[in-house]
Amino acid sequence: MTKQITLKALLYFVAILFLIIFGFPFVFVLITSIKDQNGYMQSFWSIPSTFYMGNFVAVFKANFLRYLFNSLFVAGISVSLAIFIASMASFALATMKFKLNKAVFMLFLVGMMIPAHTTLIPIFALNRQLGLLDKTYGLIGPYTSFAIPISVFIMTGFFKEVPKSIQESAYIDGASVFRIYGQIMLPLSLPAVSTVAIFNFLACWNEFIFGLTLINSPSQKTLPIGIREFYGAESVNIPAILTAVLVASLPVMIFYFLCQEQVIKGLSAGAVKE
Amino acid sequence: MKTLEGTMPGNDYVKKSKIKQAMKQRLTILLFLLPALLVYGTYNVYGIFRTFYYSFMKWSGLSPRMTFIGLKNYINLVTDINIWLALKNNLILVVVSIVFQLSFGLILALIVNSKIRGAKFFRTVYFMPMLLSTVATGIIWLLMFDPYYGLINHMFTAMGFKSLENMAWIGDPKSAMPAVLFVVCWQYIPQYMILLRAGLTNIADEINEAATIDGANKLQLFKSITLPLLAPTLKTSAILSLVGSLKYFDLVYVMTGGGPNGATEVMATYMYKNGFESSNMGYASSVAAFMFIVSLTMVALFQFGTRRKEENN
Numbered sequence: 188m189t190k191q192i193t194l195k196a197l198l199y200f201v202a203i204l205f206l207i208i209f210g211f212p213f214v215f216v217l218i219t220s221i222k223d224q225n226g227y228m229q230s231f232w233s234i235p236s237t238f239y240m241g242n243f244v245a246v247f248k249a250n251f252l253r254y255l256f257n258s259l260f261v262a263g264i265s266v267s268l269a270i271f272i273a274s275m276a277s278f279a280l281a282t283m284k285f286k287l288n289k290a291v292f293m294l295f296l297v298g299m300m301i302p303a304h305t306t307l308i309p310i311f312a313l314n315r316q317l318g319l320l321d322k323t324y325g326l327i328g329p330y331t332s333f334a335i336p337i338s339v340f341i342m343t344g345f346f347k348e349v350p351k352s353i354q355e356s357a358y359i360d361g362a363s364v365f366r367i368y369g370q371i372m373l374p375l376s377l378p379a380v381s382t383v384a385i386f387n388f389l390a391c392w393n394e395f396i397f398g399l400t401l402i403n404s405p406s407q408k409t410l411p412i413g414i415r416e417f418y419g420a421e422s423v424n425i426p427a428i429l430t431a432v433l434v435a436s437l438p439v440m441i442f443y444f445l446c447q448e449q450v451i452k453g454l455s456a457g458a459v460k461e
Numbered sequence: 462m463k464t465l466e467g468t469m470p471g472n473d474y475v476k477k478s479k480i481k482q483a484m485k486q487r488l489t490i491l492l493f494l495l496p497a498l499l500v501y502g503t504y505n506v507y508g509i510f511r512t513f514y515y516s517f518m519k520w521s522g523l524s525p526r527m528t529f530i531g532l533k534n535y536i537n538l539v540t541d542i543n544i545w546l547a548l549k550n551n552l553i554l555v556v557v558s559i560v561f562q563l564s565f566g567l568i569l570a571l572i573v574n575s576k577i578r579g580a581k582f583f584r585t586v587y588f589m590p591m592l593l594s595t596v597a598t599g600i601i602w603l604l605m606f607d608p609y610y611g612l613i614n615h616m617f618t619a620m621g622f623k624s625l626e627n628m629a630w631i632g633d634p635k636s637a638m639p640a641v642l643f644v645v646c647w648q649y650i651p652q653y654m655i656l657l658r659a660g661l662t663n664i665a666d667e668i669n670e671a672a673t674i675d676g677a678n679k680l681q682l683f684k685s686i687t688l689p690l691l692a693p694t695l696k697t698s699a700i701l702s703l704v705g706s707l708k709y710f711d712l713v714y715v716m717t718g719g720g721p722n723g724a725t726e727v728m729a730t731y732m733y734k735n736g737f738e739s740s741n742m743g744y745a746s747s748v749a750a751f752m753f754i755v756s757l758t759m760v761a762l763f764q765f766g767t768r769r770k771e772e773n774n
Contacts, residue, residue, distance in 0.1 A: 202572045202583055209651065210586040212601050215612065231612050268500075276497035283490050291494060298505050300760050302708030304729050305753040306508025308515060308522070308736055308746050313503075332504035335497055364489050393594035395711040396729070400737055411596040415715060418600050425604050432597045439592045447585065454591055455655045 220430040227426050242430035246417070250405055251434055254413035257323045261409060262391035265330035266384055272331075273338035274380070278368045280339070281346030282354065292343065298336030303329075304396060311400055323407045329397055334387040341456060345379035346372055385453025392439065410435045509753065515746035522742030534747035544748060546723055547731045548755065550638065554645065554706040554727065555759075559699050561646050566653025566698070567691075573654070574661050584658075591651045599715030602644045606630040634724035637717055641725050645712060649705070653698050660694030661687070696767055703763060707756045728752045 219227055223239045280292050310329050311320070319325030349372060357367050373380070398412045408416065417431045443450045516534055520527035538544055573584040590598065605612045608629040617625040630640045667690060710729035713719060719726040719734065728748060736745030 198572065198575060198577060201568070202577060205569060205572070206583060206586055208647070209590055212605070213589055215605075216601060228610070231615050272496035272500060275493045279490050279493035283486075283493075285487070285490050291498070294506075295497075295501065298501065300704060300757070301505070301509065302704065302729075302752060302756055303505075304708050304710060304732070305512050305749040306504060307732070308742055308749060309508040309511035310504060311736075312511070312515075312522075312742075328500070329504050332500045335501045335505075339497065368493070389592070393596075395594070395596055395714075396733070399714075400733075411594045414594075414596050414600065423610075425607075425610055428600060428604065432593075432600055436593055436597055440589075443589075443592055450592075451588060451655055454652065455659060 216429045216433050219426050220433050222426050224424060224426060239426075242427045243434070245421075245424075245427045246431045246434050249413075249417050249420070249431070250408075251410075251413060251417075251431065253406060254408055254410045254435075255438070257408060258392055258410040261323055261326045261330060262388050264324075265327050265334060265391050266387045268327070268331045269334035269338055269387055270380060270383060273335050273383070274342050274373060274376070275368065276335075277339050277342035277346055278372055280343045282372075292339070295336050295339040298333075299340065303333050307396060307400060310397070314401055320401060321403045321407055323402065323409070325401055326394075326397060326409070329401075330391045330394065334383075334390065337386065337456065338383045341383050342376060342379050345376045349375055381449055382453045382456045385450055386456040389439065389454065512746050512749045512753065515743055516750045518743045518746075520743040520746075521740045522736060522745075523740055527743065530743070534744050537744065538747050538751060543723060543726065543731060544728070544751065547726045547728045550725060551707055551709065551727050551755075553638070554642070554709055555703055557642050558645065558649065558702045558706045562649050562653050562702055563657075563695060563698055565646065565650045567657050567695075569650065569654035570657035570661055574658055584654075587654055588651045590648050591655075593648070595648065595711035596715050598644065598648050599712045602640075602647070603631065603716050606640055608632065631717055632721055634721050637721055637724045641713060641716055644716065645709070648712070649702070653702075656698050656701075657691065657694055660691050664690040700760060700763060703759060704756060707752065707759065728755070 215232070218232070218234050220242055221238045221240075222235045223241055226235050226239065276291075276295070280288060306329075314320045314325045314328075317325075319328070353371060353375075354367055357371055362371075393411060394409070395411045398409045399415075402408050402412060405413075405416070414431050414435050418428050421427050421431075515527075517529060517531060518527040519530045519533070569587050573580050573587065577583070593601075604610070606614075608614060608627045611630075613630070614625060614628055617628075628636070630636045664687070667686070708729055709727050710733070713725050713727050713730050714733070717725040719730040729752065732745045732748040732752065734745075735741045735748060
């Protein structure tokens with residue numbers, strides 16, 4: 188009995204220790220964002236008695252609404268496009284018989300094993316050739332492409348689970364392939380679509396290296412690049428920098444607290460089984 | 462079927478319409494596949510081939526002018542101490558990631574899966590690092606590790622470790638890599654917690670059954686039932702961790718830029734520096750090609766190794 192109690196105590200101890208390790212940085216960001224620099228220097232962890240707005244003013248003066256909009260724009264369009272074209276390909280791969288079916292599927296699959304970074308220089312060169320360098324929308328192409336492998340993988344798996352009889356009876360009723368895809372299969376696969384959407388949206392939203400190399404002008408930058416810029420400019424103003432981090436992370440955080448289950452499911456989509 | 466149709470007289474109409482139908486079907490398949498293939502082909506597939514193509518060129522990247530120099534970039538690469546140091550750091554990253562992320566991920570998964578009070582709250586908080594962009598994570602920890610204004614030194618001083626006052630965690634070549642590794646783990650442990658927890662939920666019934674049958678204690682149960690059943694999830698997690706560690710860029714770039722003095726350089730930061738800072742895109746492409754080969758080889762070896770082990774069991 189005492190052994191069980193010590194075990195239980197140990198469990199709680201470890202759980203709370205990890206709670207501090209994983210949770211504290213968030214609390215730290217939150218309380219620091221409402222302190223001014225002096226307040227931060229006086230005490231790193233005390234909760235301030237007054238709410239200092241200056242950091243938020245500085246962050247919004249530094250183009251953050253623009254970055255926010257750019258990120259939303261690129262991630263939104265890339266994810267929609269990726270889902271649209273990947274679901275079409277998945278539909279063909281899951282329901283149609285043709286010689287190269289397996290090979291095409293494998294071709295998409297390999298994309299998940301290969302670091303996207305190895306295509307950085309060619310994509311830089313390609314965007315320059317196409318006049319897409321330093322344009323926010325120049326990120327749409329690569330982001331869409333990087334989202335395809337996992338989307339195809341998950342949606343093909345999902346389409347295969349849909350009972351054949353549903354499609355067959357629709358076919359007999361005279362529905363075209365396009366109608367079966369758009370009005371039967373897609374609506375049925377909403378769970379898979381939402382998983383893929385969340386996973387890819389977060390990947391685009393947080394993407395760094397392509398944003399860093401393909402964009403230069405402040406007006407075209409996405410959030411991650413914007414935060415880094417702000418960090419470089421404000422290097423000693425710790426409260427302002429952490430406020431920028433907070434503002435940039437808030438949209439995703441709010442979404443997470445609203446639909447936790449879907450977000451967790453979406454983010455574990457990265458580890459799809461072989 | 463084909464020959465039969467061919468020999469049957471008067472079957473031309475049927476044959477024609479069949480061919481027509483087959484053509485139409487092929488067209489439909491193509492129509493569905495084409496957009497994805499086109500986009501994926503342009504960026505992913507063409508990108509890889511292009512990287513190899515550039516790796517045989519002398520090319521600054523500033524102008525379109527490039528000259529073919531054969532294997533010269535690769536000869537330089539194998540004699541370049543920096544790429545081997547970068548690879549070493551990548552391999553450290555691989556090992557530390559697989560060992561620590563998976564084991565701590567498993568511990569956290571067991572915690573949120575146990576009958577602890579507030580398990581859902583714990584899970585909610587443990588998962589939060591996953592949502593931050595790597596840049597945000599890097600900046601938060603950079604500020605925490607700051608020698609003068611950082612929370613970590615402040616905490617250590619308050620606890621009485623006077624020798625750690627003003628310790629430059631990121632600025633010192635000895636502590637920079639451990640500091641980066643710590644942050645990498647902080648960022649990715651939650652992902653493995655979620656994956657392994659999903660694995661645990663899937664096998665929960667089997668575990669309960671086994672437990673009621675022979676009344677084994679919890680540790681025995683864990684060793685002989687839970688872990689073997691969790692092996693496929695652990696394997697998937699290890700591959701994810703492997704691929705991720707070999708292409709690691711964001712956090713290193715934000716926190717240390719590969720420094721101090723190359724102490725945290727990884728292949729991707731080295732590629733970036735050569736291509737976009739020293740304007741040597743040809744050489745940077747050979748670094749990228751090297752990264753590609755290393756990743757593919759290691760994934761293949763890992764798959765092969767674990768498959769053989771599975772067969773032996």
